[in-house]
Structure formats: C-alpha cells, structure tokens
Amino acid sequence: MATTFHGPSPWPHITAALKAAGPRYAAIAYLDADAPTLLPLRAGDVLVVNAARAALRAHATSPAALAHYVRAGVRVLSTPNLHANVLVTSRRAIVGSAGASESSTIADEAVLVTDDPDAIAEARRFIDGLDEITEVDQTFLDNANAIWQIGRIVPLPGIGGRVRAEPEFLPTPVTRMFLWHITDYQPSADELQERDTHTARRRSAAGPATRYVLEWFRLDTPGGRRGGRLERGDVLLQVTADDHWLHPPAVVDSDAIPVPHSRKAVAYLLRTRVDLEPIAISDAESRLADLGHTHPRLRTDHRVVSAGLRAALLRLWNL
Template sequence: MGITFHGPSPWPHITRAIRTRGPRHGAIAYLGEDAPTLLPLRAGDVLVVNASRAAVRAHATSPAALAHYVDAGVRVLSSPNLHANVIVTDRRAVIGSANASHSSTIADEAVVITEDPDIVAAVRKFIDGIEEITEVDQVFLDNATAIWQIGRAVPLPGIGGRNRAEPDFLPTPVTRMFLWHITDYQPGAAEEHERAAHTSRHRTSAGPAATYQLEWFRIDTPGGRGQLQRGDVLLQVTADNEWLYPPAVVDSDPIAIPHTRRAVAYQLRTRMDLEPIAVTDAEVWLADVGHPNPRLRTDHRIVSASLRAAVLRLWNL
C-alpha cells in the first residue's frame, strides 16, 4: 500500500498514475485547452468540472476541452461550486492542488498519490456526492462557447462558505417572470436537423446525479409578448391547462430557427428534481394565500412581486 508526494511539478506523475484499466472518476475544477494531454480520459470515465459562466468567461475552463471529453465518450458534469482537484482509479487516488491547465504545469503545485483503499473509496464517494450538477451536453457546449467568445476575463469569486459562485438556481431577485402555454407543433426537416445536432448523448448512471439540465424552448411569434432575456423565469402550462411545470431560467439569447420567418429558440435551465403541479391544485393554493385570480390559464407576464413569490413557493423556492 504505497503513498507518494509529488511537487512542485506533479503532472507527469498524475498522468502516469491514472493510465490504468477500468473507469476513472475525476473532480478537476478548471480545464485549460491542453487538459486532454494532461488528463487522458476515455469512454466510461466521469469528469466533474467547474464550467460555470464565471469560469468560462474568465477562460479558466475551456469549452474546447469539454467538447474533447464529450466526444471521447466521457461523462462530463459541471458544478459551479467545485474547487477541489482529485482523481480516483480502481486502486489509486490523486489528491492535490493541480488544475488541468498549462498554467498549472508552470506553477508550484503539489499532490499526494495513494493506494490506501479507504482513501480511494472516500475520494470516489466525494466525487459521486458532489451536488448542484449539470450535464455537459451539446446544448451546454454551445452556450459555453458563446460565453467564451465574449473574451472578457472576469474575477472568479471565492468558492466555499456562504460566498458561492452561483448560490441558487434562480436569479436574485426574480424581477421578470412569464407564464406561457406549451404549443404543439410539427417541426419541419430543417428544424429536426437543428434539434438533432443539439441532442445530448445517452449517459450512463455513473457519477453524481445531474441536478440541472438545459432544454430548448421555441417561440413562433417572439414579439407577441415581448422578448425574453437571459435570467427571465418561465413557467410553462400544458395546452389543456392541466399541468403547471416548475420554473425554468432563460439561459441564452434568442437563437433563430433556420427556414422560418420569425421563430426563435431559447435554452432553458431546469431543475430535474422538481415535478409539475396540477393547475387546479395550484389555483386553490394560491387563492388560499391571497391570490384568487393568478391567471394560470392565460399567457402573460407576472408583474406582481407578491404573486411571483407565491408561485415560487409552490415548489418551496
């Protein structure tokens, strides 16, 4: 049962230590564009990174590196609160300060590599237990690439304690909320191609469970009720007024749909642990707390701050 310390240039030792059979699980906060050379992962491996908007805009995590791993069949997940750097194989654990980036190779870094089975098990448990997780799929990559191309570095907030990079799913405060009925439509060939190009691959159940996902939302007449903006909160209602879906947050600018006159799509960030609520049940509860006419059966912008707060409380948000 070996344990070794490596510094100040540990990356050759890390790369060698993880070249083993069997799945590797890693939690590496930031990835440079050269991460795949330092951290050679393959199909079946799991990688948790910090690919938050702040990290991507600061060029701390590269969408190109994320895309390389996704294309290789690695299950890639993003957690905005991640600041750890650990890797685990079937019999080794790597614990240290090194991000997978060129800057890490020229900095004074340090890691411990151990074969202690208790530590190996503890590191794997830590990685599988990371919370606030979003699956990195093609929709996520498109959004990250757009953020990266802004090209303006921003400070990375300290992570941990109460000062977290993205402390909640919803913007604070919620000032723009819309209720919108889901419209059934038959997509044409061009749109089917566009949607297929952004369809996420099937993922295994290995690694932490994704808490968030990105979805597409189409609007055929975007000017009808005003333009949606990043950070807007959207509640969707089924066309038969039976179900009210949990809040989603607009996470992109409008994306024109090819070969349509005005239709656009948005990326919505949704929480996978929230369930739809029957519209009738929601109306009864809202009436009980002082909102007898919440207009859940009509598309509109919810202007009342108290009604916005009451609607969010339907899901304890």
C-alpha cells in the same frame, strides 16, 4: 497495498496513473488550455469541473479545454462549488492540490496516490455526490466562450474568501416571467435534428447526477399577444393543455433558434431543474390565494407583470 506521496512536481505521476484501463473519474476544480496534455481523458470518462461564471470570467477554467474533452466523448459536468482535485481509476485514487494547468506544473504541488480499495471507493463516492451539476454541451460551451471574453477578475469560492457559490439557476432578480400553455405538435425530421444539435446529450449516468437539463421549447407566434419575444434569462412556467398541471420554472438559456422549414416559428432552449415536480393547478391556485393572490390567471397565457405574483409563484417550489 501502497500509498505514495509525490511532490513538488507530481504531474508526471498523475498522468502515468491515469493510463489504467476502464473509465476514469476526475473532479478537477480548474483547468486551462494545457489540461488535455496533463489529463488525457478519453470517451467514457467523467470530468467534473468548476466552469461557473466566476471561474470563466477569472480565466480559471478554459472553454477550449472543455470543448476538447466534449469532442473526445468525455462526459463533462460543471458545479460552481468545486475546489478539490480528485482522480479515480479502477486501480488508484489520486488526491492533492494539483489543478490541470500550466501554472500547476511550475508550482510546488503535492498529491497522494493510493491503491487502497476503501480509499478508491470513498473518492468515487465523493465525485458521485457532488451537487448543483450542469451538463456541459455545445450550448454551455457557447455561453462559456462569451463569458470568457469578458475576462475580468472576480472572486472564486475557496480562493480569497469563504463564500459558497450560489446555484446558478434563476436570474436575480426575476424581472420577466411568462405563463404559457404547452402545445402538442409533431416535429419534422429537420427540427428533430436541430433539437439534437442543441439540447444536452442523454448519455451514461456514470458520475454525479445531473441537476439541470436543457429542453426544447417551440414558439410558433413569436412576439404575439403573450408579451413579446423571449429573451435570455426570462422565466417560463408552462401549463398543460388541459389546465391540470403547472410545470416548475424554466429559464430561457438561448437566443431564438429558427425552426427549419417554418415561416415564423422559433425555438428556445430552456434550462430546467430535474428535482422540481409539477403542481396541480387547483393546488397552486389555493396556495397562491393563501398568499393574497386570488386571481393569478394560471389558465391564461400572459406575462406576469406583478413582482409580488412572480415571487409567490416561485415560492410554490421554495425558490
């Protein structure tokens, strides 16, 4: 077994080490448009990056690089708290300061490369244990490009401060919330194709567990009696048709998507957390009553106007 030190220009050694057979696992906090040359990942590999809003607006992570890896079949994931740079192959673990960027190739960087089995296993466990994970798909990339265009410098976790990034799930504050009954329907083949184009891919479970997923939500009467069209950032709580279960909050994560071959129907992508479970309507009503909301109207489709009720509904899931 051997452990070698490489610096101040370690990238040739990193790129060479990545030529090992089998899937590669990379946790690289920030990467620019040059990353695909430095980090030649392929289909079946896993890449975890910090592509949170702050990293994108600071131009620390490039949407173009993310898109390259997604097109190549790499499973790309984002977490807002990553600041480490760890690479794992079947034969080596690489740990150091080098980010996948042009600036890293001209800075004084350093890494350790080891073939110690225990170190390789620990590095893999580190990557698999990363949390607040979001799958990077086409919708994520569209949002990332829009954020990138803003292009102003913002604080990053681990750079110029000790602030840990908050999970990017609910808007702050929640000003628009809706309760909606789930409607059973049979989607057409064209709608299924449109849904597959937009929703997150269900691929290999290799790498960290995904905490957020995108779901398809169809609305046949947009702008109807429930309170108007949905907007990005709206919070939606869905109720089963039999009034038995209240599903956890979901956040609207897209503009309206026209449903093919329908007169008015549109769909939205909802961002949901996979760790939240539905609550029985009777239990929810009882807990809300304890909080002072004796008539929460959980069995009626409506916009939740009361800020107090919105907060109480989120407390059902400790949000």
